[in-house]
Amino acid sequence: MSQFKGSSFSYEKFGACLLLFLIFMLFSIFALRLWYLQVYKGEYFSQKARENVERRQHIYAPRGLISDRNGVLLAVNEPSYSLAIVREDCPDISATLNQISAWTGKELQEIEAEFQRGRSMVRSFENQILVPNLSFDMLTRVETGSPYWPGVKIVVQPRRRYLQGEVLSHVLGYVARANEAELQRDPELRLGDNVGKSGLELTMEHTLRGKKGLKRMEVDASGRVLHEEEIVAPVSGQDISLSIDLDLQQKAHSLMDGKSGSVVIIDADTGQIMALVSTPSYDNNEFVFGISHQNWQELLNNPHHPLQNRSIQSTYPPGSVFKLIMAGMAHMDPEVRTTDRVFCPGQMRLGNRIFRCWHSHGWVDMTKSLVESCDVYYYQLGDRFGVDRISSFSKGSGLGKRTGIDLPHERAGLIPTREWKRQRFNEGWRGGDNLNLSIGQGFTLVTPLQIARFTAALINGGYLYKPSLLLDEVRADPEKLPWSEGARDFVYRTMIETVDGDRGTARRLRTSGVVVGGKTGTAQVVRLLPEHKEDDPEAVEYWLRHHGWMAAFAHAEGRRYSITVLVEHGGSGSGAAGPVVRGLLDHIFKKDKAG
The missing domain is CATH 3.90.1310.10 (Penicillin-binding protein 2a (Domain 2))
Known part of the structure; x- marks a missing residue:
């Protein structure tokens, strides 16, 4: 019996010790966890707590x-x-x-x-x-x-x-x-x-x-x-x-109301852009507020492409404006004299093809060829000079390459070469291509800004400035036209005669007290059928009508401007673009006098 009691006491003592051990281990675990949270991870949880309120x-x-x-x-x-x-x-x-x-x-x-x-x-x-x-x-x-x-x-x-x-x-x-x-x-x-x-x-x-x-x-x-x-x-x-003059920008925009095209006005002596208009346009505030799907689709599907900046992103055949380039190159050729005359019967035959002029001009020298815009004169120059010389001189004059303006997606245009045509069409350059190139047709494509920049260089000493939209932009060293002073002076004087002469194609630009020069251009979109009258654009379907160019300059009282207007499918340069330039000249110089 005593043995039994001693055994029972041993079990009770062991059980008490085990309980105390378990309690000790439990408190040890709590203490260790508390140390881990409060000491070891204290800073971490303090930061998390602050983040809950901060x-x-x-x-x-x-x-x-x-x-x-x-x-x-x-x-x-x-x-x-x-x-x-x-x-x-x-x-x-x-x-x-x-x-x-x-x-x-x-x-x-x-x-x-x-x-x-x-x-x-x-x-x-x-x-x-x-x-x-x-x-x-x-x-x-x-x-x-x-x-x-x-x-x-x-x-x-x-x-x-x-x-x-x-x-x-x-x-x-x-x-x-x-x-x-x-x-x-x-x-x-x-x-x-x-x-x-x-x-x-x-x-x-x-x-x-x-x-x-x-x-x-x-x-x-x-x-x-x-x-x-x-x-x-x-x-x-x-x-x-900006270098933009809002008053002039608004005037140019209003003059282009209802037309698709571009207006570029440059201060010829600095390269600063005074106005840059592309029509039709769009309200840029719609995009800030979040344009609706319907309005977005209307802009995308509009056949007149209002989102496109025609001044730098659209390219067009320069038409007769390109004759300024050809005349400058011819003037510098020692074998060509400005007084040499060519007879224009209204067309020129090359092989079995007939290349037409818009009028029968009779005997034409270099001055008359620009003033009256005779194609036959330049056909013969194109046949004489060939694509290699024409392309090189044109690119040196700022065509066929980007101007560097600080706007996105500017296009370079195209001045074709033999190599380009072989790569593009897998065929060689032909004589007829020279004739088309000489009057700014065929494959040639330019932007309105390129023409405005080139025109500015004709009157500022031959400098091709980077077109600038920022008023305080530091002017970089300009490129130089590959023209002699005599060639520039000749083209300059002839552009003035195109305005002042009785038979000049830019007569409507005459402005009292202002020296104005101009060159019209009618860029063919498609070859029109004989039944379409050239003097009645309204008789031709809109998308088949010619584009109308006017490249002009004007200066008075020490201020010189280059003004280029392009009217898509306007029919003719004089009839479509001329009135826009006329309105701009009136606005600029009346404003100058008022100021």
């Missing part, structure tokens, strides 16, 4: 303002309101997205797609913009209902506004929301940011775009801001002044 948010920087050469504002900023959510504060995202759809009238699928697109780019405690550019009605509805929907925020952003709309849309371009590729390419951009998409807004993006600031906010458990302070101040974008 958030950082970017402060938007206003974009730089754009003004014309006289300080008139062209592009400004105004406040806009965007609807965003903070996912961390949003207890029911699906219900919240459904409510946002009800507030804004946007399809739920569209809201959900925008949410999914942006969630990987925005941290859960940051504003994720879902609906930009809220109207005042939408803003009122959201402001009224948002207190009952945690995580819904109204974000104030600067929004671009273009005060002249269509008048300057091809120059200024527009800004719109950055796409995924732009966001990935530029680490400074955030979802919902606007970036330049075209025009100067694109090429001057990093100048116009400011640097965001940063603010620290204390928030409560529901996400309401208790306190905030600025950590880094935002830096506004740099303002820029």
